[in-house]
Amino acid sequence: MITSITLNAAIDQIYRLDCLAVGGVNRIMDMHQDAGGKGLNVAKVLTSLGAEVDAGGFLGGSNGEKIRRLVKEKGIPEQFIPIAGESRVCLTVMDTSTGKGTELLESGPVISEEEWKSMLEWLRVKSNQTKWFALSGSLPKGLPDDAYAQMIDIINANGAKAVLDTSGIALRYGIEAKPFAIKPNEKEFADMVGSESLSTERMRKEGCRLAEQGIGHVCLTLGEKGALFCNQTGAFQAEAPLIDLKNPVGSGDAFIGGLLYGFSSFEDDVKAYKRAIACGSVNAAHPEIGYSDWNEVEDLMKMIKIQEFN
Ligand SMILES: Nc1ncnc2c1ncn2[C@@H]1O[C@H](COP(=O)(O)OP(=O)(O)O)[C@@H](O)[C@H]1O
Numbered sequence: 001m002i003t004s005i006t007l008n009a010a011i012d013q014i015y016r017l018d019c020l021a022v023g024g025v026n027r028i029m030d031m032h033q034d035a036g037g038k039g040l041n042v043a044k045v046l047t048s049l050g051a052e053v054d055a056g057g058f059l060g061g062s063n064g065e066k067i068r069r070l071v072k073e074k075g076i077p078e079q080f081i082p083i084a085g086e087s088r089v090c091l092t093v094m095d096t097s098t099g100k101g102t103e104l105l106e107s108g109p110v111i112s113e114e115e116w117k118s119m120l121e122w123l124r125v126k127s128n129q130t131k132w133f134a135l136s137g138s139l140p141k142g143l144p145d146d147a148y149a150q151m152i153d154i155i156n157a158n159g160a161k162a163v164l165d166t167s168g169i170a171l172r173y174g175i176e177a178k179p180f181a182i183k184p185n186e187k188e189f190a191d192m193v194g195s196e197s198l199s200t201e202r203m204r205k206e207g208c209r210l211a212e213q214g215i216g217h218v219c220l221t222l223g224e225k226g227a228l229f230c231n232q233t234g235a236f237q238a239e240a241p242l243i244d245l246k247n248p249v250g251s252g253d254a255f256i257g258g259l260l261y262g263f264s265s266f267e268d269d270v271k272a273y274k275r276a277i278a279c280g281s282v283n284a285a286h287p288e289i290g291y292s293d294w295n296e297v298e299d300l301m302k303m304i305k306i307q308e309f310n
């Protein structure tokens with residue numbers, strides 16, 4: 001069983017239009033809404049791949065009710081903790097002439113101390129029943145900067161494993177608690193290291209340093225360039241397959257879905273890494289956020305070559 005936790009769940013809303021005119025009048029071609037926030041996208045991908053997954057986190061207000069209904073419609077069991085605040089809307093404006101998405105992300109509700117305590121209590125019980133956790137996305141207001149670190153401590157103490165996908169200060173603290181895996185993208189990793197941008201060699205060096213400190217898998221995703229992986233045995237790199245790009249939003253979440261599918265079904269590291277990249281690329285080749293399909297993933301996996309750094 002895999003449990004995917006979204007502390008800052010969202011209604012993911014996509015507006016598609018011909019060509020975005022910033023500062024002008026834009027008429028929308030079509031609009032789509034789905035349950036989102038990073039962890040829910042991970043759960044959608046895992047469900048499409050046929051994995052046993054459930055979802056947790058915080059939900060509140062009428063947006064929260066809508067998210068709960070959308071999650072149910074996808075057949076994903078959920079144990080969200082109700083909160084007093086209103087869950088957020090995250091808007092992606094897809095410019096179909098360039099294939100580029102502009103994301104407008106609300107910061108989300110304020111979580112009270114009581115609500116946070118309920119989450120930690122729930123996790124203490126849950127991590128005795130579930131082996132694998134995805135902890136994904138930004139922290140809503142009101143939570144301490146070390147919120148993910150507190151969660152990872154509980155998960156590790158119960159012998160379960162956490163894959164962490166967040167950024168900024170929450171990532172810095174989270175790393176201290178030694179999650180099983182982390183997945184920053186290039187920019188998030190450069191921010192973490194305190195640099196504008198990083199060469200491949202510097203990414204490898206910094207990634208391997210973290211792996212030596214006890215993070216099982218440091219996965220650095222590089223968008224269309226693929227990903228770089230560091231673990232106890234070394235560093236590996238793979239290019240992403242060439243695809244017809246439709247919408248890259250949610251590709252990082254799909255990558256986590258693939259990684260968790262692989263590890264939870266005892267695939268070796270290289271196969272799990274290939275599955276993760278393929279899942280990211282399959283998502284990017286479709287307009288929906290958090291899209292996956294078993295056969296498409298298997299086909300792309302055959303095209304991916306993992307190379308070890310010397
Ligand atoms: N344009 C693209 N072409 C092919 N694969 C892509 C593309 N964009 C993303 N991917 C796949 O999705 C993975 C995660 O994408 P990335 O953009 O790095 O993550 P995030 O969404 O977290 O920023 C990549 O490692 C790659 O496998």
Ligand SMILES: O=P(O)(O)OC[C@H]1O[C@](O)(COP(=O)(O)O)[C@@H](O)[C@@H]1O
Pocket residue numbers: 008010012036037038039041090091105136137138139248249250251252253254289
């Ligand atoms: O929790 P955050 O970091 O604010 O991000 C939320 C947004 O991230 C997404 O999950 C997309 O994430 P990725 O493109 O990084 O995979 C959107 O669906 C969502 O609206």
